[in-house]
Amino acid sequence: MIPLASILFEVVRNGATALSVQFLTGTPALVTLPTGNAALAGGIAVSIEGTLVLMGLTAVIAVPIGLLAGVYLAEFGDNRFGRSIRFLNDVLSEFPSIVIGILVYSILVVGLRVGFSAFAGGVALSIIMLPIVTRTTEESIKLVPRSVRDAAMALGIRKWRATISVVLSTARSGVVTGALLSIARISGESAPLLLTIGTSSYFFSGLNQQVDALPVRIFLLSSENYVSGAQQQGWGAALILIVLVLCLNLAVRIATRGKYGAVRSRI
Amino acid sequence: MGIPRFSILATTEEAAPAKRAEDKVSDTFFQKLKGFSSDDLFEFLATSIGSLVLVILIVTSVVLTRGSLAVFGKFGFGFLTGTDWNTSLGSESYGALPYILGTLVTAGIAISVGILISLGIAIFLSEMAPSFLRSPLSQVIELLAAVPSVIYGFWGLFVFRFWVRDYLETPLSTYLGWIPVFHGTATGYDILTAGLVLSIMIIPTVSSVSKETMMAVPSSQREAAYSIGATRWEVVKLGVLRYGRSGIFGAAILGLGRAVGETMAVTMVIGGTPGPYVLPTSLLKGGVTLSSLIATEFGDATGLHLSALFGLGIVLFLFALVINIFARLMVWRVFKVTGGIVE
Numbered sequence: 001m002i003p004l005a006s007i008l009f010e011v012v013r014n015g016a017t018a019l020s021v022q023f024l025t026g027t028p029a030l031v032t033l034p035t036g037n038a039a040l041a042g043g044i045a046v047s048i049e050g051t052l053v054l055m056g057l058t059a060v061i062a063v064p065i066g067l068l069a070g071v072y073l074a075e076f077g078d079n080r081f082g083r084s085i086r087f088l089n090d091v092l093s094e095f096p097s098i099v100i101g102i103l104v105y106s107i108l109v110v111g112l113r114v115g116f117s118a119f120a121g122g123v124a125l126s127i128i129m130l131p132i133v134t135r136t137t138e139e140s141i142k143l144v145p146r147s148v149r150d151a152a153m154a155l156g157i158r159k160w161r162a163t164i165s166v167v168l169s170t171a172r173s174g175v176v177t178g179a180l181l182s183i184a185r186i187s188g189e190s191a192p193l194l195l196t197i198g199t200s201s202y203f204f205s206g207l208n209q210q211v212d213a214l215p216v217r218i219f220l221l222s223s224e225n226y227v228s229g230a231q232q233q234g235w236g237a238a239l240i241l242i243v244l245v246l247c248l249n250l251a252v253r254i255a256t257r258g259k260y261g262a263v264r265s266r267i
Numbered sequence: 268m269g270i271p272r273f274s275i276l277a278t279t280e281e282a283a284p285a286k287r288a289e290d291k292v293s294d295t296f297f298q299k300l301k302g303f304s305s306d307d308l309f310e311f312l313a314t315s316i317g318s319l320v321l322v323i324l325i326v327t328s329v330v331l332t333r334g335s336l337a338v339f340g341k342f343g344f345g346f347l348t349g350t351d352w353n354t355s356l357g358s359e360s361y362g363a364l365p366y367i368l369g370t371l372v373t374a375g376i377a378i379s380v381g382i383l384i385s386l387g388i389a390i391f392l393s394e395m396a397p398s399f400l401r402s403p404l405s406q407v408i409e410l411l412a413a414v415p416s417v418i419y420g421f422w423g424l425f426v427f428r429f430w431v432r433d434y435l436e437t438p439l440s441t442y443l444g445w446i447p448v449f450h451g452t453a454t455g456y457d458i459l460t461a462g463l464v465l466s467i468m469i470i471p472t473v474s475s476v477s478k479e480t481m482m483a484v485p486s487s488q489r490e491a492a493y494s495i496g497a498t499r500w501e502v503v504k505l506g507v508l509r510y511g512r513s514g515i516f517g518a519a520i521l522g523l524g525r526a527v528g529e530t531m532a533v534t535m536v537i538g539g540t541p542g543p544y545v546l547p548t549s550l551l552k553g554g555v556t557l558s559s560l561i562a563t564e565f566g567d568a569t570g571l572h573l574s575a576l577f578g579l580g581i582v583l584f585l586f587a588l589v590i591n592i593f594a595r596l597m598v599w600r601v602f603k604v605t606g607g608i609v610e
Contacts, residue, residue: 065316072317076310082317087599089320091591094521096528098558099327099587102565102580106330127323134320160309188415191530191558195565215417215531222421222535231425238418249413253406 047217047237050118051244054197054213055187057122062129063179067168069130070137070175075163077138086138093131100127101192108196116198118211124192129182136178140171177256184248188241190215214241331584334577341571346578352541361575363557363582365546369458370527370556370586373537376462377526381469382519388470389477389515394503405475412471420535423464428455428536431463436551456538458554464532469522476521476598480514481507517597524590527558528583534559557583 073086104124108117144167152162168175190213198210199220214237221234338346338361349362388408392401432455484507492506508515539553541560557579568576 065319068313068316069319072313076313077317085317085320087592087595088324090595091588092320092324094524094528094587094591096530096558096583096587098528098530098561099331099580099584102334102561102577103323103327103330105565106334107326130323131320134317159306163309185413188413188417190415190417191562194562215415218417218421219531219535222424234421235425238421241415242418245413245415246410249410 046212047214048240050197050212051187051214051241053118053211054121054125054193055183057118057207058125058129058186059179059183061122062126062133062182065126066130066133066179067137067175069134070141071163071168073134073138074141089131089134092127093135095128096191097128097189098191098195100124101195103127104192105195115208116196116210117208118197119207121193121197121211121213122207124196125186125189128189128192129186132182132185133179136182137171137175140174140178141167143174144170173256177252180248180252184245184252187248188215188245190219194219214244327584328581331577331581335574335581337571337574338578346575347582350546359571361571361578363575363579365541366555366557366560366579367582368546369537369539369554370558370583372458373462373465373533373554373556374523374526376459376550377465377469378519378523379466380463381466381473381522381526384466385470385474385477385518385522386515388474389481390503390507392474393478393481394507405478408471408474411467416468416529416531417535419464419468420532423460423532423536427464428460431455431460435459440551454538454551456536456553457551458537458539459550461533461537461554461556462550464536465526465529468529468532469525472525473518473522476518477511477515480511480518480598483514484510513597517594520590520594520597524587524594527590528587530558530562534562557586 069089073082073089076082077086101124104120104127108120108123148170149162149167152166153159155162157165193213193216197213197216199212199216218234218237218241221231221237342349342361346361346363347367348364349360350364351360351362352365353360392404396404436455436457436459488506488510489502492502497505533556537554537556537559539555541555541564561576561579561583564572565576
């Protein structure tokens with residue numbers, strides 16, 4: 001408990017001093033002067049935008065795939081194969097994120113020559129997010145009461161139609177909960193991004209271009225030992241990131257308070 | 268009503284079995300009618316997407332193996348036992364031993380400290396806390412898990428490090444500095460801090476799985492312990508901990524898996540440079556772990572150097588795989604043994 005309080009306290013206290021309208025909003029892109037020079041100029045608008053872009057990209061990739069995979073596990077996953085998939089899914093969800101970074105680097109950045117890009121970063125984050133979405137979708141679908149399923153069957157519609165239209169709609173809020181919570185989680189991931197999005201100080205210019213992101217920027221700022229003001233910027237960026245993550249988490253958890261205990265505990 | 272489907276974590280609504288016997292009959296009926304039906308297509312589609320996880324794991328191992336072939340070809344198993352790290356062309360030499368040990372030592376610190384604290388929290392939450400406290404406290408711990416690791420690292424680098432230096436390392440090196448494990452100057456920028464930050468990071472995981480395990484222990488166990496006159500603590504020790512032993516062990520291994528794989532927080536506070544000097548002989552020395560080295564050097568590496576990093580990656584991959592599989596097996600086993608308790 002104490003570390004949590006300390007983290008929050010320090011981030012807020014130090015971060016607040018870094019905040020200013022100039023720092024945050026639409027303002028000068030982060031300009032990194034060579035080490036040894038005067039304080040860093042600019043703000044983290046680029047990083048915020050990058051993080052948001054990556055979150056959206058990851059959601060677009062991972063949610064549909066995770067949804068289908070979760071449907072598979074819930075509807076067809078009773079056999080041995082399904083059990084082993086479920087098991088591997090859990091294993092993948094705990095995986096070192098840097099290994100995922102290496103994977104995406106080898107295949108996309110180098111193999112397919114996409115290069116350091118937002119797309120590669122999105123794919124890397126999607127791989128991390130996939131097992132979580134799969135699991136939470138499966139749990140949500142399992143929560144749908146028998147009566148709903150029976151009613152769909154009684155209508156005489158095909159099984160796949162029943163699953164998609166009826167069961168998924170009923171499980172919708174659980175699925176959305178899981179998806180939002182996992183997006184919040186991966187927005188803080190930095191290791192896979194280090195290897196896939198490159199380093200950029202400019203606003204988002206295309207999926208195949210390098211992009212900046214809050215966690216990466218925080219890391220880079222922490223290693224600028226000789227530039228004054230870097231630490232302060234880092235605190236500010238950390239504050240933004242933690243506000244983003246915690247707000248998303250708290251909002252989702254408060255909105256679904258008491259429900260979907262199984263889904264929420266999966267994150 | 269069929270037997271309720273068991274879910275590891277509590278559900279608040281009725282859980283439905285996915286496929287009833289009647290469904291299977293009607294499916295085959297339709298199949299016989301129409302041959303390859305759209306339901307089959309759906310099942311095929313869902314199954315292929317579901318197998319994506321397997322594909323990802325397989326592809327990862329292939330990619331890592333191919334990438335590390337060069338370095339293993341040149342140094343063989345010596346790569347795993349060597350300690351050099353010379354990247355200059357012409358005299359390249361790579362050895363992974365300091366980083367393997369670094370990973371193990373930091374993870375070791377993390378679980379030793381983390382387990383104690385997590386068990387304490389889990390016991391408190393499952394056995395002693397009044398029920399109105401249970402939910403909010405669990406929420407707070409889950410929030411601790413939501414904090415991104417870079418922020419842990421940042422905080423560790425600029426706040427926690429000085430705390431460790433002043434309250435832990437300075438007394439340690441002043442009074443116990445003659446013990447080899449406490450050699451070195453107390454800067455806080457070292458293995459000890461990294462291990463402690465890691466232990467904080469694994470507390471949410473380990474404590475929540477332990478708590479679930481403990482709460483799944485049937486009350487008959489506790490009642491039996493009370494009935495033979497055990498004190499409160501003895502009830503916990505005999506009735507709950509002993510019974511849920513493998514689940515708690517599994518939780519610890521899960522935490523170990525997380526600690527082994529953690530990159531950013533460790534990189535930011537561990538403060539070592541690759542080479543033979545970074546063998547973790549003292550807690551107060553800077554260190555390097557598998558993941559931190561990959562993170563710092565991957566961007567610019569080429570050729571044999573890159574292959575060496577892949578080699579580190581494959582070691583990390585194998586560690587994580589073995590640990591996670593082992594942990595999952597332990598946790599799954601507990602819930603099977605307790606007979607599938609639905610809350």
